[in-house]
Amino acid sequence: MTFAGVEPKETVSPATAGEVAALLRDTSGSVVPMGSGTKTGWAAPPASCDVLLRTGGLDRVTEHEPGDLVVVAEAGVRLGELQRRLAPYGQQLALDPPEPDATLGGIVGANASGPRRLRYGTVRDLLIGVTVVLADGTVAKAGGKVVKNVAGYDLGKLYTGAHGALGVVVSTSWRLHALPAARTAVVAPVESAAEAGQLASRIARSTLTPTAVELRWSEGHGELVVLFESIEASVTAQSQAAITRLGRGVCADDVPEWFGRRPGGDGDLVLRLAYEPFALPRVLDALPAPAVTTASACTGVAYAAVPAGTDLAALRAALAPYDGSAVVLRAPGALRAEDHWGPVPDSFGLMKRVKDQFDPRGRLSPGRLLGGL
Amino acid sequence: MNQQQHAPVPPDTGGPVHDPVRAERLAARLRAALGPGKVLSDPAQLRTYECDGLAVYRVRPAVAVLAGERDDVVRTVRICAEEGVPFVARGSGTGLSGGAVPVADGVLIVLSRLRRILDVDPDNARVRVEPGVINLWVTRDAAPHGQAYAPDPSSQQVCSIGGNVAENAGGAHCLKYGFTVNHVTGAEVVLPDGDVVHLGGTAPEHPGLDLLGAFVGSEGTLGVTTEVTVRTIQAPETVRTMLVGFHTVEDAAGTVSDIIAAGILPAAIEMMDALAVEAAEAAVQCGYPEGARAVLVVELDGPRVEVDALFTQVEEIAGRRHAFEIRIAADDAERALMWRGRKSAFAAVGRISPAYYVQDGVIPRTRLPDVLTEMGRLADEAGVRVANVFHAGDGNLHPLILFDDKQPGAAEAAEELGMAILDLCVDAGGSITGEHGVGLEKKGKMTRQFSADDLDTMQLVRCAFDPAGLANPGKQFPTPRLCGERPGVRTAADTHDPALGEVF
Numbered sequence: 001m002t003f004a005g006v007e008p009k010e011t012v013s014p015a016t017a018g019e020v021a022a023l024l025r026d027t028s029g030s031v032v033p034m035g036s037g038t039k040t041g042w043a044a045p046p047a048s049c050d051v052l053l054r055t056g057g058l059d060r061v062t063e064h065e066p067g068d069l070v071v072v073a074e075a076g077v078r079l080g081e082l083q084r085r086l087a088p089y090g091q092q093l094a095l096d097p098p099e100p101d102a103t104l105g106g107i108v109g110a111n112a113s114g115p116r117r118l119r120y121g122t123v124r125d126l127l128i129g130v131t132v133v134l135a136d137g138t139v140a141k142a143g144g145k146v147v148k149n150v151a152g153y154d155l156g157k158l159y160t161g162a163h164g165a166l167g168v169v170v171s172t173s174w175r176l177h178a179l180p181a182a183r184t185a186v187v188a189p190v191e192s193a194a195e196a197g198q199l200a201s202r203i204a205r206s207t208l209t210p211t212a213v214e215l216r217w218s219e220g221h222g223e224l225v226v227l228f229e230s231i232e233a234s235v236t237a238q239s240q241a242a243i244t245r246l247g248r249g250v251c252a253d254d255v256p257e258w259f260g261r262r263p264g265g266d267g268d269l270v271l272r273l274a275y276e277p278f279a280l281p282r283v284l285d286a287l288p289a290p291a292v293t294t295a296s297a298c299t300g301v302a303y304a305a306v307p308a309g310t311d312l313a314a315l316r317a318a319l320a321p322y323d324g325s326a327v328v329l330r331a332p333g334a335l336r337a338e339d340h341w342g343p344v345p346d347s348f349g350l351m352k353r354v355k356d357q358f359d360p361r362g363r364l365s366p367g368r369l370l371g372g373l
Numbered sequence: 374m375n376q377q378q379h380a381p382v383p384p385d386t387g388g389p390v391h392d393p394v395r396a397e398r399l400a401a402r403l404r405a406a407l408g409p410g411k412v413l414s415d416p417a418q419l420r421t422y423e424c425d426g427l428a429v430y431r432v433r434p435a436v437a438v439l440a441g442e443r444d445d446v447v448r449t450v451r452i453c454a455e456e457g458v459p460f461v462a463r464g465s466g467t468g469l470s471g472g473a474v475p476v477a478d479g480v481l482i483v484l485s486r487l488r489r490i491l492d493v494d495p496d497n498a499r500v501r502v503e504p505g506v507i508n509l510w511v512t513r514d515a516a517p518h519g520q521a522y523a524p525d526p527s528s529q530q531v532c533s534i535g536g537n538v539a540e541n542a543g544g545a546h547c548l549k550y551g552f553t554v555n556h557v558t559g560a561e562v563v564l565p566d567g568d569v570v571h572l573g574g575t576a577p578e579h580p581g582l583d584l585l586g587a588f589v590g591s592e593g594t595l596g597v598t599t600e601v602t603v604r605t606i607q608a609p610e611t612v613r614t615m616l617v618g619f620h621t622v623e624d625a626a627g628t629v630s631d632i633i634a635a636g637i638l639p640a641a642i643e644m645m646d647a648l649a650v651e652a653a654e655a656a657v658q659c660g661y662p663e664g665a666r667a668v669l670v671v672e673l674d675g676p677r678v679e680v681d682a683l684f685t686q687v688e689e690i691a692g693r694r695h696a697f698e699i700r701i702a703a704d705d706a707e708r709a710l711m712w713r714g715r716k717s718a719f720a721a722v723g724r725i726s727p728a729y730y731v732q733d734g735v736i737p738r739t740r741l742p743d744v745l746t747e748m749g750r751l752a753d754e755a756g757v758r759v760a761n762v763f764h765a766g767d768g769n770l771h772p773l774i775l776f777d778d779k780q781p782g783a784a785e786a787a788e789e790l791g792m793a794i795l796d797l798c799v800d801a802g803g804s805i806t807g808e809h810g811v812g813l814e815k816k817g818k819m820t821r822q823f824s825a826d827d828l829d830t831m832q833l834v835r836c837a838f839d840p841a842g843l844a845n846p847g848k849q850f851p852t853p854r855l856c857g858e859r860p861g862v863r864t865a866a867d868t869h870d871p872a873l874g875e876v877f
Contacts, residue, residue, distance in 0.1 A: 066634070067634060070737065122578075124555075124586055125551060138826050138829075140830035141823070144804050145802055148764070149735055149803075151804050151805050151806050151815075151823070152822075152850070153587055154586060157554070158584070158834070160583055160586070162582060207609060208676065234678055274577055277498065300497075323574040323575045323576040325576065325578075325579055341580045345571065348581065350838065353837040355582075356837070369582070
């Protein structure tokens with residue numbers, strides 16, 4: 001198989017962290033780690049791939065003490081499988097990226113999130129410990145398996161979203177949350193971008209505590225979903241209060257089919273946008289007209305499918321006043337790293353120094369990161 | 374020193390001799406760059422800055438710079454970089470692990486005059502501040518908009534946001550809301566070579582490596598922050614607080630476990646044992662239940678209907694665990710009193726002991742009963758009294774080790790016990806620090822929690838940010854290898870600890 005259009009010379013599937021370490025210690029070529037391969041387009045294609053390192057063999061849930069609300073699991077464990085194992089204890093890892101079969105390592109590497117980030121945050125908020133294998137085969141851990149811990153640098157943050165370019169994540173520990181007892185969604189129509197902003201703001205500036213507020217947007221109108229997940233009495237009262245605040249909407253037992261899915265199909269250019277939350281209407285207006293967008297309406301993150309020929313530089317310039325960025329998740333053709341990630345910030349020199357320290361020979365996921373790192 | 378929190382044993386050092394000629398030359402250069410009135414080099418004036426909240430570690434810097442604006446910090450760091458002089462940033466100086474203790478012959482950069490709130494943006498739920506701004510001021514300025522800044526260390530009336538960022542400060546409410554790192558979206562940072570970079574920003578995420586995530590909690594070893602953007606939260610519709618008295622510590626710990634097992638995530642669950650309660654009563658007359666072996670403060674917040682239902686459930690859980698008194702705060706004044714007892718507990722211990730020493734360890738929550746039993750055994754063996762205050766919801770212990778500093782050997786025994794308790798935490802699968810940081814105090818314990826490879830890997834970050842090792846050297850890590858040195862060759866272990874110079 002190819003990886004983001006690059007043909008690996010060799011594919012390996014180690015079964016233990018020790019085997020990953022041996023591989024990196026005993027070889028010198030470029031290595032690109034991959035879980036289920038659901039997000040290979042989320043970073044630029046690798047400059048080379050001598051070894052495609054599939055992490056699916058690292059599939060053990062190594063510790064779960066329900067009373068501590070903590071789980072330790074290897075990088076190749078699939079999120080869905082982990083959730084199935086936690087559910088009987090009334091627990092969940094509160095991450096909901098929609099990619100089917102995504103592994104924990106892949107979710108960390110790509111920093112994937114979903115609608116419930118509004119309540120629970122993202123990988124950086126839930127990952128409490130991590131073990132990686134470095135470019136020279138060193139096995140190193142950071143963090144631990146307690147939710148509160150400030151000993152040493154928090155390298156888990158650095159590995160999150162690094163696409164394996166600093167080290168191969170082999171094990172992860174996570175803070176868990178209780179599964180909610182009940183859920184209700186409020187679904188409301190939205191007639192203009194300005195209105196989308198107003199409605200999102202009415203929820204954001206209220207004392208309501210939704211787990212997600214999602215907007216589906218295309219052709220100048222859309223649908224807003226406010227999801228409440230708590231005890232029965234709370235979701236009933238809060239959904240009624242939300243309808244009152246919005247001045248519209250109906251309750252639904254479940255979310256619409258589009259909820260939490262990334263928009264777009266084959267041939268689309270799919271983007272991940274981040275911006276100041278209040279800029280939502282201006283971001284919607286900046287997208288080219290045929291765009292289909294799903295926004296986490298109160299957090300400042302959206303996913304947009306835009307036509308293949310969209311002028312990314314112009315779009316990025318339009319988002320810049322809102323501290324905005326647009327990163328390509330899927331492209332119909334090959335893109336340069338610069339087009340993939342956008343311009344580099346003033347901290348890029350520092351990012352390069354970090355990469356050079358962790359991977360002096362540039363063998364891990366070469367060229368995948370911002371600025372071609 | 375009496376009735377003041379401190380670590381008992383001054384570090385052993387044969388530090389370098391203060392070099393007055395070099396110090397005066399450095400001060401002159403800084404004065405020329407910053408103007409007069411911002412550079413202190415008179416030993417008498419420098420005394421104020423010799424220590425932070427962990428008063429036993431005292432080092433006099435060569436120079437202290439009282440930065441009045443951002444560019445003072447940039448100029449100072451550039452001069453330090455050119456001269457190869459180490460520097461330490463200091464906020465309010467309330468840290469409890471010695472993280473802001475100066476370096477002898479180095480520069481202390483005092484940020485407490487950088488205290489402007491630059492922007493309050495309720496629509497985006499962001500507040501942008503200078504590093505010397507006091508934690509509580511952020512909530513004060515966000516409150517008119519119905520918002521609040523969640524991290525609430527007990528010192529929140531005096532501690533600074535810059536210090537909070539350095540230490541990744543927590544607080545009683547981080548069980549539900551997370552720590553500083555979960556609430557900082559951006560920082561302007563002066564790197565140790567004097568370059569200024571912007572990490573993160575106002576958007577929730579940014580392309581590229583999450584350097585901000587690594588910077589928060591780096592205890593001043595990666596640079597100095599000159600501006601911080603934090604996220605605010607909506608203040609909850611309702612807050613309800615109860616104080617629960619138990620006849621045994623086990624019942625209190627069991628109640629904590631049962632609350633969590635029921636799927637309830639309180640805003641805070643705090644626990645105090647009999648000795649801590651006695652001290653708090655003596656200090657602030659907070660009216661805690663008499664005769665309790667353990668007290669819990671449980672706070673729920675959120676939508677009223679949800680909080681009311683869960684609050685009743687918590688009462689039932691506590692009742693099943695034989696709570697003998699459940700007191701519910703009827704109004705804000707009563708709630709404030711319940712918290713006053715808890716938040717004043719450290720200082721209050723000074724009422725019942727000539728001196729004391731605070732530790733900060735973390736254990737998996739389920740290990741609480743057996744770790745407490747073992748701690749009690751160690752304390753008895755050592756003949757030392759220990760008062761316990763915990764953020765019980767997340768397993769963060771704050772044992773307060775009481776001793777009489779007039780007794781020969783008592784301080785050493787207290788410190789020894791503190792370190793044994795940390796070993797207990799690590800052996801239980803926990804951490805040597807949950808929120809106070811490693812600083813000077815616990816850097817020697819890092820090897821208990823992390824392997825040499827783990828620590829060398831963390832050092833890679835240090836070498837990327839600060840290859841010359843000038844930013845707060847000698848803190849957080851035990852004698853790291855030098856940048857560029859091959860792993861495993863630890864020549865630095867033989868050299869003098871740069872963090873420690875003159876010790877009084």
